[in-house]
Amino acid sequence: MPPISDPDYAALIAEEVPTPSDPVIKQFLAARDALRDEEQRQRSDHSFRHSLSPLARRAHAIVARIRDQEHKTIWTPDLDETLATTKSEERPAGMTVHPGMAFSLAKGLMEGTKLWGIVRRLPKGGLLHAHLDAMVDVDHLLEVVMRTKGMCVASLEGRMDGEEARRRADVQVKFRGDGGGTDEAAGGLWTGGYKVGEWVGVEEAAEGFPEGGREGFLRWLKSRCVLSRTDAVEQHHGPDEIWKKFIGCFRVLGSFLHYEPIWRAFLRRLMTLLVEDGVSWVEIRFAWPLDYCREGSDVPEPDYDHMFTVLSEELDRFRATPEGASFWGIRMIWTSIRSGPTRSIIQSMDDCIATKLSHPTLLSGYDLVGLEDGGRPLSSLLPELFWFRKQCALEDVTIPLFLHAGETLGDGTEADGNLYDAVLLGTRRIGHAFSLYKHPRLVEAVKDRRVLVESCPISNEMLRLTGSIMQHPLPALLARGVACALCNDDPAILGQDTAGMTHDFWQALQGWENLGLAGLGSLAENSVRWAAFEDQTAEEWTKDIKEASMGSGIKAKRLQEWAVAWERFCLWIVTEYGEEYGDDEDEGGAST
Numbered sequence: 001m002p003p004i005s006d007p008d009y010a011a012l013i014a015e016e017v018p019t020p021s022d023p024v025i026k027q028f029l030a031a032r033d034a035l036r037d038e039e040q041r042q043r044s045d046h047s048f049r050h051s052l053s054p055l056a057r058r059a060h061a062i063v064a065r066i067r068d069q070e071h072k073t074i075w076t077p078d079l080d081e082t083l084a085t086t087k088s089e090e091r092p093a094g095m096t097v098h099p100g101m102a103f104s105l106a107k108g109l110m111e112g113t114k115l116w117g118i119v120r121r122l123p124k125g126g127l128l129h130a131h132l133d134a135m136v137d138v139d140h141l142l143e144v145v146m147r148t149k150g151m152c153v154a155s156l157e158g159r160m161d162g163e164e165a166r167r168r169a170d171v172q173v174k175f176r177g178d179g180g181g182t183d184e185a186a187g188g189l190w191t192g193g194y195k196v197g198e199w200v201g202v203e204e205a206a207e208g209f210p211e212g213g214r215e216g217f218l219r220w221l222k223s224r225c226v227l228s229r230t231d232a233v234e235q236h237h238g239p240d241e242i243w244k245k246f247i248g249c250f251r252v253l254g255s256f257l258h259y260e261p262i263w264r265a266f267l268r269r270l271m272t273l274l275v276e277d278g279v280s281w282v283e284i285r286f287a288w289p290l291d292y293c294r295e296g297s298d299v300p301e302p303d304y305d306h307m308f309t310v311l312s313e314e315l316d317r318f319r320a321t322p323e324g325a326s327f328w329g330i331r332m333i334w335t336s337i338r339s340g341p342t343r344s345i346i347q348s349m350d351d352c353i354a355t356k357l358s359h360p361t362l363l364s365g366y367d368l369v370g371l372e373d374g375g376r377p378l379s380s381l382l383p384e385l386f387w388f389r390k391q392c393a394l395e396d397v398t399i400p401l402f403l404h405a406g407e408t409l410g411d412g413t414e415a416d417g418n419l420y421d422a423v424l425l426g427t428r429r430i431g432h433a434f435s436l437y438k439h440p441r442l443v444e445a446v447k448d449r450r451v452l453v454e455s456c457p458i459s460n461e462m463l464r465l466t467g468s469i470m471q472h473p474l475p476a477l478l479a480r481g482v483a484c485a486l487c488n489d490d491p492a493i494l495g496q497d498t499a500g501m502t503h504d505f506w507q508a509l510q511g512w513e514n515l516g517l518a519g520l521g522s523l524a525e526n527s528v529r530w531a532a533f534e535d536q537t538a539e540e541w542t543k544d545i546k547e548a549s550m551g552s553g554i555k556a557k558r559l560q561e562w563a564v565a566w567e568r569f570c571l572w573i574v575t576e577y578g579e580e581y582g583d584d585e586d587e588g589g590a591s592t
């Protein structure tokens with residue numbers, strides 16, 4: 001075909017190619033909008049977006065503009081020179097800066113943004129998925145350890161004479177009634193002469209630390225409790241490798257946390273950090289072995305009674321203070337380690353029921369934890385789980401399941417298959433459900449049964465399930481109508497370094513295109529709607545979730561309180577930023 005001549009082309013454009021306002025094109029675009037609208041009606045945050053108050057719409061539009069501005073000026077690979085040089089300590093040479101960069105590298109920058117200041121004040125409702133020992137900043141805890149009388153350090157396996165040895169030794173930090181061993185032991189702690197298993201007071205141990213005395217000692221001990229930036233960004237290590245270090249952190253942290261004075265200090269810090277971050281409620285998974293000791297004792301308690309009594313005392317004490325008045329409370333989710341043998345799981349289930357009987361208000365449910373890819377799948381734990389259900393019925397206690405499932409890259413593997421079991425076992429929420437998006441039938445089941453996904457995006461990145469927040473599957477689940485809440489999982493170990501959820505909320509807001517302030521608000525509201533404030537039968541639980549703020553129980557009351565806090569927050573945004581970032585509600589697509 002010869003090329004079309006200029007005159008022919010002009011005629012063709014004038015007479016034959018329809019203009020954008022041609023009815024045919026308009027009709028097409030209308031059909032396209034209808035299709036898009038139909039799809040958007042499936043979103044799990046659809047009704048939240050559509051019932052926003054005018055004030056919240058304005059706040060949403062303002063936040064969209066701030067996000068956009070920071071996206072262009074801060075999170076860009078061709079960052080301007082000033083920022084590149086002044087903030088160079090924040091990142092290794094040659095690294096680009098973008099909203100999906102590795103969390104541990106972005107952390108410092110993110111905390112200085114306007115968006116951070118906004119997200120920090122967002123009323124976040126409840127934190128529904130976090131592991132007890134990994135929730136309070138380690139620096140604070142180590143200061144408490146150093147000033148608690150009788151705390152000692154030992155290695156139970158491997159000497160500690162040299163950097164590499166200290167990285168590997170089975171370090172424990174505990175209260176010892178005798179205050180630790182001899183002066184000789186103290187002198188030899190960091191040398192080849194150390195006798196494995198000998199305890200030395202932490203002050204003496206710190207003083208004699210070969211690399212920098214006390215400061216070096218604290219730095220080293222912390223490095224044994226958290227994943228470092230190097231651990232975090234060496235992406236050539238896979239999930240199994242990072243999990244080894246991760247589990248080791250729990251072992252060191254647990255050694256000193258399970259002691260009354262430190263447990264009390266931990267709880268106070270935890271509640272303070274949560275309230276400062278706008279978190280009103282928390283359900284905490286814990287997997288303590290029977291190693292908890294009362295103040296002044298190095299003999300473990302025979303049961304969990306004292307641990308829970310202290311929890312109840314500290315909670316009451318905190319709620320009686322002005323700062324704690326707005327805090328709704330804490331409940332625990334009992335967990336067993338999934339890789340354990342049947343006997344230890346049955347024992348743990350039995351302990352769970354006994355503890356539920358003595359502290360019914362403080363225990364909300366049951367779960368199994370640990371690396372899913374390496375542990376027993378739920379299908380192999382059915383005998384134990386059915387026994388547990390029967391025992392609960394016999395003892396007349398309500399202990400619903402809040403199961404981890406699908407925290408894996410697998411597809412069709414046992415860990416991935418946990419999703420089927422979790423749903424059929426009647427789990428009320430699913431921990432992670434990272435692989436759920438690959439299961440269209442299960443997605444429908446999760447929606448029908450009103451199961452909430454507890455998503456922990458930073459954890460998923462740190463534990464190698466996603467390279468960056470940008471590739472996380474949660475936006476896809478939200479678009480398909482699955483109810484979700486954001487959680488922080490193990491913030492003290494994984495790098496958030498605080499109990500609050502601002503880092504996870506911030507990452508979601510800046511990293512995902514389909515949220516905005518309204519989407520974030522909906523996730524926070526969900527966390528209240530799916531919180532287990534009280535014991536309920538399956539029917540009561542579902543009814544409450546359906547009725548939401550229109551119900552008559554404690555959940556409806558909390559949802560109403562949350563809604564008031566949300567409006568107040570939106571008002572603050574409009575007052576603070578309205579002038580600079582425009583004060584109309586049109587831009588930003590709150591009603592996506």
Ligand SMILES: O=c1[nH]cnc2c1ncn2[C@@H]1O[C@H](CO)[C@@H](O)[C@H]1O
Binds near residue numbers: 246337407
């Ligand atoms: O994201 C997670 N998935 C599964 N197990 C976990 C996760 N984070 C921590 N733990 C496990 O829970 C126990 C403490 O409660 C620890 O054993 C830890 O390995």
